[in-house]
Amino acid sequence: MTFVAALEDKGRHVAGHRPWPRIVVDTDTWRQAVLGIAAGQATLLGLWSDGEAVHLCLSGETSGKLLVISLPCPDKRFPSVAQTHPPALRLERTIRDLYGIEPEGCPDARRWLDHGRWGLRHPLGAAEAAEPAGDTYAFHTAEGPPLHQIPVGPVHAGIIEPGHFRFHANGETVVRLEERLGYVHKGIDHLMAGAPRDRAAKLAGRTSGDSTVAYALGFAQAVEAALDLAPSARAVWLRALMAELERLANHFGDIGAICNDASFSLMHAHCSILREHVLRVSETCFGHRLMMDRIVPGGVATDLSKDGIAAIRTLIRTARRRFPRLVELYDNTASLQNRTVTTGILKPDLARQYGAGGVIGRASGRSWDARKLPGYAPYTSMVFDIPRRDQGDVDARVWIRIEEVRQSLTLIDQILDRTPEGSILTEAGAASRGKGEGLALVEGFRGDILVWVRLNANGTIARCHLRDPSWLQWPLLEAAIEGNIVADFPICNKSFNCSYSGHDL
Numbered sequence: 001m002t003f004v005a006a007l008e009d010k011g012r013h014v015a016g017h018r019p020w021p022r023i024v025v026d027t028d029t030w031r032q033a034v035l036g037i038a039a040g041q042a043t044l045l046g047l048w049s050d051g052e053a054v055h056l057c058l059s060g061e062t063s064g065k066l067l068v069i070s071l072p073c074p075d076k077r078f079p080s081v082a083q084t085h086p087p088a089l090r091l092e093r094t095i096r097d098l099y100g101i102e103p104e105g106c107p108d109a110r111r112w113l114d115h116g117r118w119g120l121r122h123p124l125g126a127a128e129a130a131e132p133a134g135d136t137y138a139f140h141t142a143e144g145p146p147l148h149q150i151p152v153g154p155v156h157a158g159i160i161e162p163g164h165f166r167f168h169a170n171g172e173t174v175v176r177l178e179e180r181l182g183y184v185h186k187g188i189d190h191l192m193a194g195a196p197r198d199r200a201a202k203l204a205g206r207t208s209g210d211s212t213v214a215y216a217l218g219f220a221q222a223v224e225a226a227l228d229l230a231p232s233a234r235a236v237w238l239r240a241l242m243a244e245l246e247r248l249a250n251h252f253g254d255i256g257a258i259c260n261d262a263s264f265s266l267m268h269a270h271c272s273i274l275r276e277h278v279l280r281v282s283e284t285c286f287g288h289r290l291m292m293d294r295i296v297p298g299g300v301a302t303d304l305s306k307d308g309i310a311a312i313r314t315l316i317r318t319a320r321r322r323f324p325r326l327v328e329l330y331d332n333t334a335s336l337q338n339r340t341v342t343t344g345i346l347k348p349d350l351a352r353q354y355g356a357g358g359v360i361g362r363a364s365g366r367s368w369d370a371r372k373l374p375g376y377a378p379y380t381s382m383v384f385d386i387p388r389r390d391q392g393d394v395d396a397r398v399w400i401r402i403e404e405v406r407q408s409l410t411l412i413d414q415i416l417d418r419t420p421e422g423s424i425l426t427e428a429g430a431a432s433r434g435k436g437e438g439l440a441l442v443e444g445f446r447g448d449i450l451v452w453v454r455l456n457a458n459g460t461i462a463r464c465h466l467r468d469p470s471w472l473q474w475p476l477l478e479a480a481i482e483g484n485i486v487a488d489f490p491i492c493n494k495s496f497n498c499s500y501s502g503h504d505l
Contacts, residue, residue: 003041004060004067007033011069017437018225022055022068030071031079033058038084043355043368044472045441046450047081047091048465049099051124054078055465057439057450064374068439068452073101076125080105087354087472094505098189100125110138113182113504124190142168142176150486154183161500165489172485177478184504192464197223200461201296204451207466208502209290213239213246214444215466216295218451221376222464223297225438226455231426235299236377237419241312242282242291242300243443244408244415248319249278250445251401251408254497258398259330261491262339270326277315284311299425309416316409327402340395344480344492347392354472358447359400360496364392370443382414392480394495428459435462446470446499468502 010032011023025033037044037058045066046057053072059065071078080103081088092103093112100122114121116133147168154162162183168176188207192200204219205212217239224231231239256271279289285308286294294302330336346356348365355361357368369386371379387403389396440451447469454462477496481489 002060002063002065003036004058004063004065007036007042007069008067014070014437016226016435017068017439018228020066020068020439022070022437022439024053024070024072027071027079030056030069033069034079034081034084037081040352044081044085044087045355045448046452046465046467047088047095048452048467049073049095049101050454050463050465051099051101054095054101055452056081057452059374061368066374066439066441076100077102077104079103080107082106082108087475090475091471098122098124100128113185115182123187124193137180139166139178139180140176144175145170147175154180163500167486167489169486172487174481174484174486174489177481177489179474179478181474181500182504184501186501186505188505189463189465192461194456195461197297197459197461200464202293204464204466205292205295207505208468208470208499209292210250211246211444211446211449211468211499211502212290212292213242213295214442214449215451216293217243218440218442218449218466219453219464220295220297221440221442222438222451222453223455225440226436226453227297227428227438227459228436229298229426229428231299232423233420234303234422235424235426237415238300238304238424239295240378240382241304241412241415241419242286242294244411245278245282245285245312246291247445248405248408248412249275249282251405252278254494255326255330255398255401255405257497258340258394258491258494259336261494262336264333264336267326267330267336270322274319274322277318281308281311281315284308296425298428299423301425303424304419312412312416316412319405319409323405330398330402337395339488339491340398340495341393342391343394343488344484344495345392346476346480348390350476350479351392354476356447356473356476357469358443358445358473359397359404360469360473360476361447362386362388363396363400365390368448370441370448374441376440376442378415378418379411382411382418384411394491397495444469446497446502447473466502466505468499470498470500470503474498474503 010029011025014022042058053070055070057068083105097114121128121130150167152165154164164180166178205216252271252275256268259267283289286302346364351364384407437454450467452465456462
């Protein structure tokens with residue numbers, strides 16, 4: 001029996017939680033689960049609160065089985081997960097900030113999302129009034145040879161979201177990097193509570209705009225699970241088409257931007273053309289360049305026309321003609337290889353410990369892909385490979401994106417050939433009333449996105465939690481940049497391309 005399966009027998013099952021179980025446990029079982037995660041017997045997928053309890057989602061690395069364990073917190077305290085498993089640190093600091101629930105033994109007492117400017121403390125808990133405070137965040141120090149600090153941000157050059165990076169450097173060599181995020185906090189958890197499903201779906205799709213399809217898909221799947229509602233077959237295949245178009249656009253953009261940070265603007269220009277082609281095709285097919293608000297609980301809001309199919313076929317032919325030449329250009333440009341190979345190495349053990357998904361994990365030896373494991377329709381019936389590399393450097397992250405572009409083109413071919421006719425939206429009907437809880441794990445272009453939803457009796461949202469893959473990837477950037485020169489930070493940062501907005505909620 002696996003660790004996750006054995007753990008499931010030690011708690012009280014919550015009725016109406018689908019498709020994976022949720023159990024309520026005592027403190028001893030909670031601690032046992034945390035120790036198992038720290039020992040590598042399971043992977044941490046999420047840690048959040050609803051104000052009454054804390055919830056921890058974990059998975060078996062090989063089985064793909066998901067389990068949510070919940071610990072009631074009547075005294076507003078719970079045993080820290082980060083005390084033995086560092087990847088949980090920012091998640092539980094966020095629980096403290098938003099709900100006032102204290103992680104006992106947490107190794108970091110500093111606030112995370114709360115910058116002291118809200119005018120209150122614990123807005124989703126007791127909501128105590130507080131005087132706005134100045135920015136007195138105490139960054140960690142570094143010791144050793146003569147060091148200097150370099151503060152970068154939160155305001156950056158160009159069009160980019162805000163985040164602060166504090167470097168300790170010896171000459172040009174980075175000794176320590178510490179991030180401070182939270183500047184794009186939008187209060188999504190609060191906005192979700194009590195929202196009608198249609199408004200909540202729009203909020204979910206705006207958590208991180210470049211992943212609007214993936215977030216909308218995860219939210220729709222979670223709500224459908226809570227309602228025990230099955231979307232039509234055509235809607236399922238059209239959702240996958242949107243997801244792969246989104247993946248293509250972002251990977252083209254990232255490959256070009258990484259090369260641009262190495263002063264190779266030619267690649268950036270050509271990849272931008274391909275990205276623009278994908279965005280225009282998306283608008284032709286679904287009426288919006290980013291396909292925002294096109295996936296809704298019950299199906300999709302827009303059908304695919306014959307003109308859309310023709311546009312996608314043209315896109316595939318164009319990409320297969322032009323992209324290989326760009327790959328060859330990347331691979332044969334010595335100055336570019338000099339900037340990407342052996343730069344920003346993320347060790348496989350660290351990627352595994354943090355459960356890093358997407359490009360970051362797969363470039364460091366971790367083959368996790370939510371489309372395959374635990375898997376969801378229609379990907380479980382399609383043929384595609386999960387690329388993997390072990391070097392963990394910027395170059396490996398570029399090559400994973402290159403391979404994923406090829407896989408997405410193959411998947412889109414299969415989708416066009418196999419999408420059935422039929423309706424695109426299944427109305428909730430009688431299922432729209434009645435409490436229920438749903439959990440979804442979907443694969444965005446950055447990695448796996450976790451969505452948990454609890455419905456009120458009238459069908460509105462009681463609670464919703466959305467976990468971006470960046471929560472588990474941002475800390476790894478701090479590790480990957482150590483020992484590199486300061487000038488290589490932009491290319492390392494872009495090769496990770498973590499989301500600020502998705503992280504800051």
